[in-house]
Amino acid sequence: MNADSYIHGNSFYxxxxxxxxxxxxxxxxxxxxxxxxxxxxxLAAALPVLVLMHAAGAREALSSIRRLxxxxxxxxxxxxxxxxxxIPLLSIGSAVIVTEEGFLTAFxxxxxxxxxxxxxxxxxxxxRSGTIIAGLRFYRLPYNASLLLSILLRFIxxxxxxxxxxxDSMSLRxxxxxxxxxxxxxxxxxxxxxxxxxxxxxxxxxxxxFGRPGASDAMRLGNAPHLFxxxxxxxxxxxxxxxxxx
Amino acid sequence: MTGRKTALHIxxxxxxxxxxxxxxxxxxxxxxxxxxxxxxxxAAVVFIASAFGPFxxxxxxxxxxxxxxxxGGYPQFALLSxxxxxLEALVVGLIAKYGSNGLLMRIISxxxxxxxxxxxxxxxxxxxxxxxxxxxxVEVPMNMLQSGAGAVIGLxxxxxxxxxxxxxxxLRW
Amino acid sequence: xxxAEITFSYREGEYVFRSFPLSMDDGEHVLLIxxxxxxxxxxxRIITGSVPEYSGGNLEGHVMIDGVDVxxxxxxxxxDHAGRVSQNSDDMxxxxxxxxxxxxxxxxxxxxxxxxxxxxxxxxxxxxxxxxRHVSSSELSGGEKRRLLLAVLFAVDPSLxxxxxxxxxxxxxxxxxxxxxxxxxxxxxxxxxxxxxxxYEGVFDRILxxxxxxxxxxxxxGIPMLRxxxxxxxxxxxxxxxxxxxxxxxxxxxxxxxxxxxxDLREGERAVLLGGNGSGKSSFARVLSGLLQEASxxxxxxxxxxxxxxxxRTVAYLMQNPYEELFLPTVLDELRSTGASDREVDEALSLxxxxxxxxxxxxxxxxxxxxxxxxxxxxxxxxAIFDEFDSALPYHESQKALSCYLEAGSGVLVITHDRAFAxxxxxxCYSIDGGMLHEC
Numbered sequence: 001m002n003a004d005s006y007i008h009g010n011s012f013y014x015x016x017x018x019x020x021x022x023x024x025x026x027x028x029x030x031x032x033x034x035x036x037x038x039x040x041x042x043l044a045a046a047l048p049v050l051v052l053m054h055a056a057g058a059r060e061a062l063s064s065i066r067r068l069x070x071x072x073x074x075x076x077x078x079x080x081x082x083x084x085x086x087i088p089l090l091s092i093g094s095a096v097i098v099t100e101e102g103f104l105t106a107f108x109x110x111x112x113x114x115x116x117x118x119x120x121x122x123x124x125x126x127x128r129s130g131t132i133i134a135g136l137r138f139y140r141l142p143y144n145a146s147l148l149l150s151i152l153l154r155f156i157x158x159x160x161x162x163x164x165x166x167x168d169s170m171s172l173r174x175x176x177x178x179x180x181x182x183x184x185x186x187x188x189x190x191x192x193x194x195x196x197x198x199x200x201x202x203x204x205x206x207x208x209x210f211g212r213p214g215a216s217d218a219m220r221l222g223n224a225p226h227l228f229x230x231x232x233x234x235x236x237x238x239x240x241x242x243x244x245x246x
Numbered sequence: 247m248t249g250r251k252t253a254l255h256i257x258x259x260x261x262x263x264x265x266x267x268x269x270x271x272x273x274x275x276x277x278x279x280x281x282x283x284x285x286x287x288x289a290a291v292v293f294i295a296s297a298f299g300p301f302x303x304x305x306x307x308x309x310x311x312x313x314x315x316x317x318g319g320y321p322q323f324a325l326l327s328x329x330x331x332x333l334e335a336l337v338v339g340l341i342a343k344y345g346s347n348g349l350l351m352r353i354i355s356x357x358x359x360x361x362x363x364x365x366x367x368x369x370x371x372x373x374x375x376x377x378x379x380x381x382x383x384v385e386v387p388m389n390m391l392q393s394g395a396g397a398v399i400g401l402x403x404x405x406x407x408x409x410x411x412x413x414x415x416x417l418r419w
Numbered sequence: 420x421x422x423a424e425i426t427f428s429y430r431e432g433e434y435v436f437r438s439f440p441l442s443m444d445d446g447e448h449v450l451l452i453x454x455x456x457x458x459x460x461x462x463x464r465i466i467t468g469s470v471p472e473y474s475g476g477n478l479e480g481h482v483m484i485d486g487v488d489v490x491x492x493x494x495x496x497x498x499d500h501a502g503r504v505s506q507n508s509d510d511m512x513x514x515x516x517x518x519x520x521x522x523x524x525x526x527x528x529x530x531x532x533x534x535x536x537x538x539x540x541x542x543x544x545x546x547x548x549x550x551x552r553h554v555s556s557s558e559l560s561g562g563e564k565r566r567l568l569l570a571v572l573f574a575v576d577p578s579l580x581x582x583x584x585x586x587x588x589x590x591x592x593x594x595x596x597x598x599x600x601x602x603x604x605x606x607x608x609x610x611x612x613x614x615x616x617x618x619y620e621g622v623f624d625r626i627l628x629x630x631x632x633x634x635x636x637x638x639x640x641g642i643p644m645l646r647x648x649x650x651x652x653x654x655x656x657x658x659x660x661x662x663x664x665x666x667x668x669x670x671x672x673x674x675x676x677x678x679x680x681x682x683d684l685r686e687g688e689r690a691v692l693l694g695g696n697g698s699g700k701s702s703f704a705r706v707l708s709g710l711l712q713e714a715s716x717x718x719x720x721x722x723x724x725x726x727x728x729x730x731x732r733t734v735a736y737l738m739q740n741p742y743e744e745l746f747l748p749t750v751l752d753e754l755r756s757t758g759a760s761d762r763e764v765d766e767a768l769s770l771x772x773x774x775x776x777x778x779x780x781x782x783x784x785x786x787x788x789x790x791x792x793x794x795x796x797x798x799x800x801x802x803a804i805f806d807e808f809d810s811a812l813p814y815h816e817s818q819k820a821l822s823c824y825l826e827a828g829s830g831v832l833v834i835t836h837d838r839a840f841a842x843x844x845x846x847x848c849y850s851i852d853g854g855m856l857h858e859c
Contacts, residue, residue: 003267003317003515004555033376067319071381078380109376113322116375120321128553129316130516148256152309153515155264156317157557162743163272168710169744172731173757173798184399187273187286188406189746191293192780194265195407197510198417201257202250203469204511206494207502208571209527211249216526216535249495250472410748411780 003156005124011055014126017224018135020234025123027238032115038104040245041111048118056125064121065114072110079106129153134221143217147210151201155194163190258417259306262298266290266310266331271318275395284388287311288396291335292359293403298418300339308332326374330366334359334393338400356397363393420445421579421607423482427458427465429475435461437632438480443579448601448608450619452637453629455785455811459611463503463581468494485578498524502572503581507740508564508588517543517551517559517567524575542570545600561588569597580608586616587810590695591836594618613811614837615639642814642843645689647822652686654721656707656734656802656830661716663702675699679716679856682849684830686801689821691841692834693859694851700834701739703856704804707832708736720801735795735803735829739810741787742779750777750790759797767793770823772816784811792820802830809833809840818843 016024032044053061079102086101124132130153133146163186170186209215224230270287290310295303308328315324337358345351364386371382408414421443427436435458443449453459464470471478472494481488484500492500505511514520518539525535543549546566556564565588572580582601586594598618601608610623615637619626626637661679677699684690694700705711707718709730717724720733738744747753750773754764768775771793777786788811795803803824809817817840824831835841841848850859 002555003313005317005319005321064319071377074381074384075378078378081378081380105378109378113375113377117320117322120324121319124316124321128516130519144252144256148260149309150514150519151256151260152263152267152313154513154556155261156267156313157555158509158512159261159264159268160272161557163268165738165743166746168705169736169738170746172708172710172736172744173794183273183275184402184406185746187269187289187399188403188410190268191265191403191407192411193742194261195411195414195417196780198254198257198261199473200469200510201261201513202253203464203473203494204505204513205253205257206250206472207467207469207498207511208513208524208575209495209498210253210523211493212495212498212527212529214529216529216531222532249493410746412778413780 003153004129005121006128007056007060007125009055009126011126013051013055013122016126016234017227017230018127018131019138019221019227020230021123021127022132022135022139023231024234024238025119027235028119029116031238031242032112032119035242035245036108037245038107041108041115043245044241045111045114045118048115048122052118052122052125055122060125064118064125068114068117071113075106075110075113079103138221147205155197159190159194162193166190166193254417255302258298259302259309262294262302262306263310263313266294266307267314267317270311270314284392284395286396286399287314287331288334288359288363288393289399289403290396291331292338292355292397292400293407295335295339296342296355296401296404297407297414298339299343300336302418303335303339304332307335322375326367326370329370330363333366334362337362338397352401355401356394359397359400360390360393364389420486421482421484421609423466423480425462425465425478425480425482427461427470427476427478427480431477434632439632439634441634443607443609446605446607447625448604448610448623450610450612450623450626450637451629451634452612452615452626454813455613456783457629459613459629460506460583463505463583463611465490466497466501466579466581467503468492468497495527498575499528499577501579501581502575502577503583504565504568504572504585506584506587508561508568511568511571512556512564515555516553517548517556518553520556520567521571521574524571528575538574542574545573546570562590562593565589566593573600576606578606580604580606582608582610584612584810585610586612586618590698591618592695598622614809614814614840617838642839643818645818645822645844647825650687650826650828652801652828652830654801654830655683655685657684657719657722658682658707659717659719661703661706661718662714663699663706663711664714665699665702665711675702676854677703677851677856678854679703682856684802684832686830687825687828689825689831689833689844689846690849691844691846692832692849692851692856693836693838693841694856695836698851699854699856700851701806703851704736704806704832704834707802708734708804710736733801735798735800737788737791737795737803737805737808739806741784741791744791744794745779745787748778748780749775750779751775753779753790753794754797757794757797763797767797771796771820785816788812789816789820792823796823796827799827800829802832804832804834806834807836809835809837814840814843 035041035044049061080097086099088096089100089103090098133149137146166186166189170182266287269290270285273286275284291307294306308331311327311331312324315327338355341351341355367389368382368386371377372379423441425436425439428434461470466482482490489497489500521539522535525538546569548566548570595618602622627634628637658679659681663677665675692700702711706713709727712727718730745753747756754767771789773790773793821831848859849856
């Protein structure tokens with residue numbers, strides 16, 4: 001089990017510094033909710049998908065999109081339940097099934113949903129989670145909160161492996177004629193094993209100097225080449241985009 | 247002493263959130279009727295909230311499910327999960343903290359968990375993701391089933407774990 | 420200069436140490452050998468502070484390092500005086516990547532970024548971890564995790580290094596390297612071990628052992644040969660042309676591969692498997708016991724090939740970490756879960772020297788190992804694999820557990836890297852070299 005969705009690569013979006021990248025992502029999402037023209041929304045949904053294809057490969061991009069499909073399909077399936085008034089697009093007898101307004105609403109919502117989802121996927125596919133935490137530190141995430149997130153990222157894969165070990169060893173003790181593994185005992189044992197690690201982890205934090213006066217913050221991000229330019233682009237591109245397609 | 251307390255709190259929340267994430271991702275029970283799965287994340291959330299209190303529950307339940315969404319490739323739901331499961335834990339934790347320990351309280355806890363998760367996702371999908379109401383409502387029965395089953399298992403886990411690990415209450419704050 | 424006298428008990432009256440004295444000169448390298456369960460880890464934890472702060476207990480006495488009584492300092496401020504590498508590496512790993520693990524203590528020391536970067540480079544290359552810099556520590560093998568913890572300690576560079584069984588998970592080559600690093604160090608180094616290892620030869624200024632709560636000069640004790648009443652069975656477990664593969668996810672295709680042309684074990688027979696860490700000993704055990712699917716080849720009993728699900732009921736696997744196989748609250752709960760009768764459970768309790776109402780969560784590592792042995796004993800599997808069973812028990816206890824199985828007619832495969840222990844079993848011997856398992 002892995003807590004990181006990072007896909008190794010060297011695309012321009014991989015090299016985009018995390019600080020402006022976070023700003024860009026946030027602005028992009030806000031703008032996706034402000035655009036109302038159909039071609040603007042189509043573009044807003046298509047752009048991050050295309051960049052994702054470039055940065056993470058077509059397979060990864062496709063499987064990301066596939067995860068969005070159920071919601072998108074439902075949106076169109078439920079069109080008849082939305083706005084019934086307006087110009088009819090599809091009707092059976094005298095009953096209007098789909099109106100132009102209904103279709104446009106479904107289209108807008110689905111494009112926004114795709115834009116929002118894919119720009120977030122793009123962020124986590126091209127940035128290591130440790131780097132994202134460092135980026136959040138830049139935006140004033142408190143030190144203890146970032147420490148907490150780091151430890152969480154260490155424990156997810158570790159506890160995932162622990163759980164499969166427990167499940168495995170449970171299966172070694174099965175009596176004749178039984179299959180699988182008993183869920184309650186495995187889950188209880190897993191929680192006990194995990195909870196027992198809490199004091200050890202706290203102790204390790206202190207033994208490594210957590211809470212010492214005068215600690216430096218070497219985890220903070222340093223200066224990056226063209227950081228200012230990247231910030232300008234990260235902020236201005238979404239704005240231009242909005243003005244152009246609004 | 248404050249350093250030690252902070253270190254313990256950070257470890258407690260991080261490990262609890264990781265437990266929630268692992269339950270969400272790794273422990274799935276097949277549902278033959280729909281040929282789908284329900285995840286046990288609510289069992290972990292309810293357990294953490296009842297064992298460690300509302301605050302730890304809120305942060306750990308929220309962070310754990312959000313982290314699982316990120317890891318599973320559903321980043322658009324991370325914020326929703328954080329709020330819905332965080333509130334679920336907060337309410338269950340408050341009931342456990344101030345309520346009595348009887349059967350009635352457990353039933354109230356379970357109902358609160360179901361309401362928070364099913365209602366929370368419904369509202370948040372409409373308010374934040376701006377999905378249409380019918381689309382958001384499709385998930386409600388499944389969410390009710392999952393959180394209801396989770397709450398029952400989570401409360402059972404609480405006594406099972408307490409039996410196996412007597413020191414568990416010393417971690418609560 | 421280290422000068423200490425410690426009295427400690429977890430519970431009133433049950434002393435782990437009673438006025439235990441220890442003194443070391445500056446730059447002295449001392450090896451303390453003591454049987455598992457004698458309090459070595461507790462000693463390390465007392466000095467660095469996790470005991471009694473996080474465990475409870477009554478501590479009296481002092482530990483003077485550089486003229487300061489560290490027991491009077493808050494835990495974080497002890498880090499430039501003393502640091503430890505824990506016996507179980509996972510106890511002390513906190514961060515998602517190798518690099519962050521080292522950055523954290525160094526920035527807590529208040530060092531400037533440039534020095535931190537220099538030290539990271541230095542220790543990563545010292546312990547050959549440079550290629551793992553951004554790799555998640557959960558993807559490292561046991562030996563690599565141990566090297567990472569050593570790297571952290573060497574980067575912090577306190578006055579006293581405490582290495583708790585740190586040679587244990589390392590491969591022979593790395594043990595030798597660690598030996599020479601210790602020899603070349605100017606710091607005081609205390610190594611805690613439960614068995615003498617060949618790699619300790621010539622590394623230490625003094626070798627001590629614990630006796631009646633005191634550290635006295637070490638006397639070598641021979642290991643008696645294993646004795647038991649032989650009882651042969653008719654079945655035999657064998658593997659033919661096995662190929663076992665495991666891959667590291669984030670380091671691309673670089674994984675590991677083990678081939679086993681031929682392996683045989685009869686009921687009632689004992690065999691030993693030797694091999695460096697990361698060579699695939701445990702993976703081989705997982706394949707034999709049906710927990711891991713082989714890439715190709717067969718595992719057979721009496722010439723009939725056996726599916727994974729059948730293997731799980733034929734081959735008991737006593738994993739290296741006993742806690743991974745213990746789930747229920749008490750010893751009695753565990754033993755009864757096997758479906759054994761009360762009489763059988765009582766017999767197992769006395770055979771393996773266990774108390775019925777012990778709480779698993781409060782047991783020592785060695786006790787847990789004994790319970791693990793008792794548990795599989797009651798399941799009557801015809802074959803059993805003991806993975807590093809001897810690492811946490813005195814020799815005679817390990818031998819006793821093995822003889823119980825052998826006298827019950829089980830075939831036993833013992834995985835160990837302790838040559839002396841292996842020799843004492845008088846068993847057929849397999850070893851793994853260069854990705855190949857063969858008889859030696």
